[in-house]
Amino acid sequence: MNYKRIVYLTFVCSATISLAQTKTQEVLEDFKPSSVNQQGKLFPQVNSQGRVRASILAPEANKVQLDLGGIKYDMVKDAKGIWTGESLPQDEGFHYYQLNIDGASVPDPGTVYFYGAGRLGSGIEIPAVDQDFYALKDVPHGLVSENIYFSKITNSFRRCFVYTPAEYYQNENKRYPVLYLQHGSFEDETGWSVQGKANLILDNLIAAQKANPMIVVMDNGYAYKPQVDNSRPESVFEEVVINEIIPMIDTKFRTIANRENRAIAGLSMGANQTMRIMMNNLNVFSYYGGFSGTSNYPSADAIDVNTFLDGKYKDGKSVNEKIKLFWLGLGTKEPSPFPGSVGAFRNMLEKQGIKYTYYESAETAHEWLTWRRCLNQFAAKIFK
Amino acid sequence: MNYKRIVYLTFVCSATISLAQTKTQEVLEDFKPSSVNQQGKLFPQVNSQGRVRASILAPEANKVQLDLGGIKYDMVKDAKGIWTGESLPQDEGFHYYQLNIDGASVPDPGTVYFYGAGRLGSGIEIPAVDQDFYALKDVPHGLVSENIYFSKITNSFRRCFVYTPAEYYQNENKRYPVLYLQHGSFEDETGWSVQGKANLILDNLIAAQKANPMIVVMDNGYAYKPQVDNSRPESVFEEVVINEIIPMIDTKFRTIANRENRAIAGLSMGANQTMRIMMNNLNVFSYYGGFSGTSNYPSADAIDVNTFLDGKYKDGKSVNEKIKLFWLGLGTKEPSPFPGSVGAFRNMLEKQGIKYTYYESAETAHEWLTWRRCLNQFAAKIFK
Structure with missing residues (x-):
């Protein structure tokens, strides 16, 4: 009983101090x-x-x-x-x-x-102190293409944005690896190329030879089976990614169409979704990036590897062999439940002996500067 | 004196009738x-x-x-x-x-x-009664690419959107003609591919084999020389089009880089701008589309061909030889000064014996349905 009470008092005190400091701070x-x-x-x-x-x-x-x-x-x-x-x-x-x-x-x-x-x-x-990495500079710029398609699975028109690196149009025979990159909840396919500045981050990384040229596909994580009655909509995003988006991208763009040249990453809800897609399709992808999220969200409880994601993490050795890079990132100011659930997930990885890279974005919360930094780090490490 | 007064009264009367009719019309x-x-x-x-x-x-x-x-x-x-x-x-x-x-x-x-x-x-x-021509349908869709570039002429970053037809990515050796398509005043490079639905219009025309596959470039018509003092900004859009945009497009995309395979068109202010650019650069373009505008805007006076656009229309025979299609379009409900200035321009063309095509958009004013229809008509007639 006293524990909770103390926490509450502590919270009130620090809030009071913070407000007091701010009020006296001149604008x-x-x-x-x-x-x-x-x-x-x-x-x-x-x-x-x-x-x-x-x-x-x-x-x-x-x-x-x-x-x-x-x-x-x-x-x-x-x-x-x-x-x-x-x-x-x-x-x-x-x-x-x-x-x-x-x-x-x-x-x-x-x-x-x-x-x-x-x-x-x-x-x-x-x-931001490090805003140079996503600044618009006089370097070669890739294109961001709006790509409209009809999904038979959802029975609806959908859209993705596709980044192609600047050199794509100069090397007409070269083929490229592909990163599938997903937004968070209540966001859409525009997020990464607008507020995420994914194209500028890649332009700058590639110009500085810190990342290999790659294609980036940014689709919409909301995809549902056509509803026949008033039952709860059933997400079919994984099926759309595997059976519609990837074959379309491999047809329309000069991709290297194998698992060694495919990465998948996402932020928050997108980290959760793409982790499931990755683990269910290790024959399709070989790099994973989870920005501010994991599939045990929102739980901070210890993960039972026998049941979590149908036991996909049980055989740590096999996971290490299949996944070339397992990358996680989180802001130091993220609110609950993110530190707890990502922490529980890391504990599981360590217990299973699964290698992973962990990145902390200093002084950022569950917001886009965290995710821009995550992309900047992650994109420099894949396809190498 | 009486003439003005009568016009005023007529206007008031018809407005009154119109309001009275509307008030009795049930919602x-x-x-x-x-x-x-x-x-x-x-x-x-x-x-x-x-x-x-x-x-x-x-x-x-x-x-x-x-x-x-x-x-x-x-x-x-x-x-x-x-x-x-x-x-x-x-x-x-x-x-x-x-x-x-x-x-x-x-x-x-x-x-x-x-x-x-x-x-x-x-x-x-x-x-609209004819909305099918710009509807999103299950036909092959081209891409609309955001293309960022640095202009040395304006000393600023600029952006254009580039439509590439659906087959562009299937025919990797085929080259395409290019339409340069401009927005109106107080609009920007997003206009044609967002409210203009240029990509859907082209997708539908190409799918129905009514238009030949083409690339469409939509840039921003506001381009000024860097200002050194407080003098009035000097437009350099023509220089940007000729010396920067066209060479860039011919480098980045598989274009057929000659005048026979370049068209230029625009709406309102864009019609005025592109007509000047066309007439100053007949070695660069061979098709012209003026949607709701001409370069004598806003005047309805008879045009003096000796002085108008430096006498570019004086030799009608030469104009007919150089321009494969001179196309003008206007909505039937357009307000002054558009019918007057476009009318005066047509009178000049006829006096000079210059061949042109004239299209009227029924029951539309100086708005986007007029321009969608113009594009739909114009794109079906070029590069043939």
Whole structure:
């Protein structure tokens, strides 16, 4: 009983200290327009403390708020009817946010829009100490192609984005390995090439000869069997990947179509999904990347290798022989249940003698800077 | 003096009649979610009269309006704080719109977003009688590739989208003709492949063997010399097209790199720009498409062929020899100054004995259904 109580008190105390510190910390007036604003838009802005300042004309509104990172910050109206307000300092990297105008949650007209949290909404970019690895630079740029296809399995049109490296169009006979890369929950096939900056990360890695040129396929992890009644939709993403997406990619692009030249990775829900797909199809893939997620999510309990994923990890030696790289990454600020479930998964790997690489993203939570860094690390290690 | 007065009265009378008719016309309750809504979003909706119904939760708002086609329609709040309202019947096709919440003009959280009117905003799709030609069908689909490049002329990163036909990846030695296709004012390089549906139009034409497979390049018509002082920015789009974009496309893609296999077309501002580029570079292009625009815009005056575009139309016989297809299109409901300036341009062509094709889009104004239809007509006639 006392344990819980102490934890609660500790939490309250640190929160109080943190708020007190922030209140006394002056807002530095060095705000600059965010790098993901629409062309010519001056707001939102970010300062050197990582605070976000939003601004919108709403002369007849009663209340306007900046809704960012789970906090709604009240904005203040000036004589011209323009509302302006700042957030507390944010972590480096990319965050989704909205404006709230008299109870209506809407995208900020100042930014470009990103699919996350189950909707197209606003985003803000807090400059990161290591942002150079995903910066747009004057290096050869690959293409990101929108690829529409009809899935017989789901009986619907689907879409994936395909990154082809810059040299793809100069070496017309060369064939390339393929990384299948998946988004997280309430995101879609646009995530990795828009807020994930996967194309820029690969362009920069390849230009610096840190990664081998590769094709990257980014599809939508939501795929369901056509519903005949009101029963719960049944996910068929694995079947779509194995029986439709991979054969299509191997037909449309100059791939090296074997397991030695296929990797699969994903973030959060995508890490969970791709781990299952990997373990069920070791004849198809030989590299795995799990960014902020594992298939025992959300449990932090010790894993029973006899039952977990139908015993796929029972024979650690066989797993080591088949998987060339088993790679896991996590941000140091990730909330529960991620550290617990990833930790339990690592314990299982170690118990089974399965080799793996573990990466920690410093000072980032369950957000895109963690995943950009994971991709940057992982892509440099595969197909070598 | 009286002439102006009469025009004014006539306008008022017809507006009154129109409003009176509309007020008595019942709103039919057969609304369906718009085809360009975000996944799972029920609003906005469109009914069989072409009315748009928007709906948004804004419990504390004083006033919420649907801002569509130059009219702000008041919406009405229910007991749950949800505001709902309908527009008058709209023309078939695609329209940009916004919501206005207590004076704040914001995108509707229900739709996907489109770049137009100088911002990313909401769009609505009114089903058209001929919508089959731009429908997503189970035919082979080409790719739309995002292509980032650094322009030395503008000293900035730029982007174009490149459509490659479905067969491009099956016929690895075949080379293709190229259409350079431009957006209108306050739009950008995304316009043609998003609200323009250029890729679906080409997919359908090619699948039906109505058009020859071709590459389509959609770039951004705003390109300026780097500014050294506060003087007016100088457009260098023609130089970027001729010296940077075309050489890049001919390097990255399997093009047939000669004038007989290059077309250039654009809508509105893009029609004006591409006509100038065409006439200055008859050694580069041999097909021209002007959708809702000509380079004498906005004038309806008779054109002096000695001075217009430096006398490029003086020798009609030479123009006929060089240009394989001179194609113009216009919607029957386009507002001033388009019918006047396109009409004056056609008079000049006829006076000079220059052959051209003229197409009218029935019952459409200066909007995307006109331009989808123009592309559908034009693409079927080039490279043959």
